[in-house]
Amino acid sequence: MGDAIKKIQATGLMRKLMGAYFAELDQAATTRERKIAWCTSVGPAELLRSFGFLVYFPENHGAVLxxxxxxxELIPAANARGYSPDICSYLTSDIGSYLKGQTPLTKAFGMAGPPRPDVLVYNTNQCRDVQDWFGFYQREWDVPLIGIDTPRSLGDITRDHLDGLIAQHKALIPVLEEVSGVPFDLERLREVVASSYRCTLLWKQVLKLATHRPSPITFFDGTIHMGPAVVMRGLPQAEEYYEVLVAELEQRIADQAAAVDGERLRFYWEGMPVWGKLRDHAELFANQGTCVVASTYCNSWIFEPLGCDDPFEGMARSYTELFIVRSEEYKQRYLKSMCDDYAVDGIVYHDAKTCPNNSNCRYGLPQRLARETDVPYVIINGDLNDLRLYSEEQARTQFEALIEQLQASR
Amino acid sequence: MNKVFCGVDIGASATKLVLIDAAGQVLARVVRPSGVDYAGTARHCLETASEDAGADAAPACTVATGYGRDNVDFATEKRTEIHCHGAGCFHLAQRALSIIDIGGQDNKVIHLDDRGRLQEFKMNRKCAAGTGAFIEEIALRLGLGVAELDSLAAGTDDPVSLGSFCTVFAKTEILSHLRQGVPVEAIVRGAFVSVVDRIIEMDPLEGAVMATGGVVAHNPTIVEILAARLDRDVSVPESPQFTGALGAALTARGLFDDQPEGDT
Structure with a gap:
């Protein structure tokens, strides 16, 4: 990244840990000595790890693509097979990657491709597309496809909701026992959930450090450094990593070292990153003294209910109390509290064409929140992966106009 | 020679340049197609404007705006077109205002308070429906020059309905209307109504409304349709295509005035 971007020294350790994570998966895919489960990003990873599965997350691959x-280059191949350009571009990128036999994992980690699974496990808390995505691979490889169907647009989460979700988690066990050859072990599950909980607390600590002014970390840093919280939660390596990262960021605060030199404005990013423009966006904001300090996206991997006594209750609550499955009223309250906690001057809403569940600007929420908070906002049209849906100039003009508006009002 | 301030607005279709004096009086306006060499076009506009204004010295300060704002090598500063349209329109209206700017490739709705401060703005989605590019496409489909459209649209009050958001699909709709023998006037007016509808969809428009931009400059019938749709007067400045460049020039003057003594 350019001079405006401050390198986080822990990045080297993260790369090493991610490299080891993928190497282990690749070896298992080659030798078939260990079982591999594919899991959606906020799926029951802890349950899978308790059976000894190595867990691979295709959404992480989507972000890398x-x-x-x-x-x-890959999305059109999936489009041609009947996967519409209007559906999740993680899905179309990943299936395109499979169809064309191309993946950045080859260059980064020497892998021929994603590790072939023994079982596919989804949770529709992200969207219905994950089910269809995994369904493609089920048909390709004839492996079991199981999952959890989470209700959407939830206001209060009731006992009935949780009981239903706990039952769904438990219903996965017989299939996982059969595929893994390992009997379910409640104590092992408790250990994995406890590790995942410790990871969550550390990741939360990382993000909360951005409440400091100037912030030691940006949203754009967060999207990279959340990698271990996504793919290694439940493993001690994730805890190890975030202890190092927290220490580095606390030192930055002690040194008054800002992620963005001369931080003048603090923004919130609502919605998915535009992955292919991450560096451009980071530099654009940094060059204008604006730190994007917080986001819904990075905070969506904080699972505090994992700390409760019953691991099933913890998983069910964690994966249902998520922002993405909640009602508009809940989302407005959440965003209001984030604006307050992080002392936000402006909000960027990313309306991602192929990701309606992560685009929270389609039902009047930005307007309602602006009336409540007086925090101005812009909505940019774009996409997480499909840059055909993104207009560079229009986004840049909107970012800069919001910065001008805020600077003029001071 | 009194000091001269320059604003240059490099839009998707046209480059507009305005020179003003220290009192904010316009000395010269120049517009040229932006072409492919933004920097060259901007310099050419400045040479022409300087000649027109009889200005023999370089501008004391220049602000560039528009999509090509990064390409103006003689600019002191750059600002977005949102800021510059706001500054130009407020200078002319001196009141709280909602501005509708219909450009070659995007539309903007800009709300200013009674001190000219930007309150809120919206830009059209990535799609070019409702912009100058849409009108150019429709003219091409009908085999007409863009300059012919306004008089045709003014000649009827019975527009066809063009329901599609998509410019390409709208052209398909036009084919269907042509097959059915619908008069060209009705199709052109329908296209103008479609432009206005796309703008009204962007944001609520309350209070005083001013329309600007090249499309407004060349197609007064669009403003008539807009006023009728909004059921209120819509004012149009004397040179609606130049409000962004004027705002840039005024911003340049303000930046110059803000400089500490000795820096000038």
Whole structure:
């Protein structure tokens, strides 16, 4: 990244840990000595790990395809097979990657491709597309496809909701026992959930450090450094990593070292990153003294209910109390509290064409929140991976106009 | 020679340049197609404007705006077109205002308070429906020059309905209307109504409304339709295509005035 972007020293450790994570998966895919489960990003990873599965997350691959911009070459291949350009571009990128036999994992980690699974496990808390995505691979490889169907647009989460979700988690066990050859072990599950909980607390601590002025970390840093919280939660390596990252960021605060030199404005990012433009956006904001300090996206991997006594209750609550499955009223309250906590001057809403569930600007929420908070906002049209849906000039003008508006009002 | 301030607005279709004096009086206006060499076009506009204004010295300060704002090598500063349209329109209206700017490739709705401060703004989605590019496409489909459209649209009050958001699909709709023998006037007016509808969809428009931009400059019938749709007067400045460049020039003057003594 350019001079405006401050390198986080822990990045080297993260790369090493991610490299080891993928190497282990690749070895298992080659030798078939260990079982591999594919899991959606906020799926029951802890349950899978308790059976000894190595867990691979295709949404992480989707993000890598987007940030490498390889997605542009791959999405059309999936479109041609009947997967519409209007559906999740993680899905179309990933299936395109499979169809064309191309992946950034080859260059980064020497892998021929994603590790072939023994079981596919989804949770529709993200969207219905994950089910269809995994369904493609089920048909390709004839492996079991199981999952959890989470209700959407939830206001209060009731006992009935949770009981239903706990039952769904438990219903996965017989299939996982059969595929893994390992009997379910409640104590092992408790250990994994406890590790995942410790990871969550550390990740939360990382993000909360951005409440400091100037912030030691940006949203754009967060999208990279959340990697271990996504793919290694439940493993001690994730805890190890965030202890190092927290220490580095606390030192930045002690040194009054800002992620963005001369931080003048603090923004919130609502919605998905535009992966292929992550660096451009980071530089654009940094060059204008604006730190994007917080986001819904990075905060969506904080799972505090994992700390409760019953691991099933913890998983069910964690994966249902998420912002993405909540009502508009809940989302407005959440965003209001984030604006307050992080002392936000402006909000960027990313209306991602192929990701309606992560685009929270389609039902009047920005307007309602602006009336409540007086925090101005812009809505940019774009996409997480499909840059055909993104207009560079219009987004840049909107970012800069919001910055001008806020600077003029001071 | 009194000091001269320059604003240059490099839009998707046209480059507009305005020179003003220290009192804010316009000395010269120049517009040229932006072409492919933004920097060259901007310099050419400045040479022409300087000649027109009889200005023999370089501008004391220049602000560039528009999509090509990064390409103006003689600019002191740059600002977005949102800021500059706001500054130009407020200078002319001196009141709280909602501005509708219909450009070659995007539309903007800009709300200013009674001190000219930007309150809120919206830009059209990535799609070019409702912009100058849409009108150019429709003219091409009908085999007409863009300059012919306004008089045709003014000649009827019975527009066809063009329901599609998409410019390409709208052209398909036009084919269907042509097959059915619908008069060209009705199709052109329908296209103008479609432009206005796309703008009204962007944001609520209350209070005083001013329309600007090249499309407004060349197609007064669009403003008539807009006023009728909004059921209120819509004012149009004397040179609606130049409000962004005027706002840039005024911003340049303000930046110059703000400089500490000795820096000038």
């Amino acid at each position: 987007g940030s490498s911009r390889l997605a542009q």
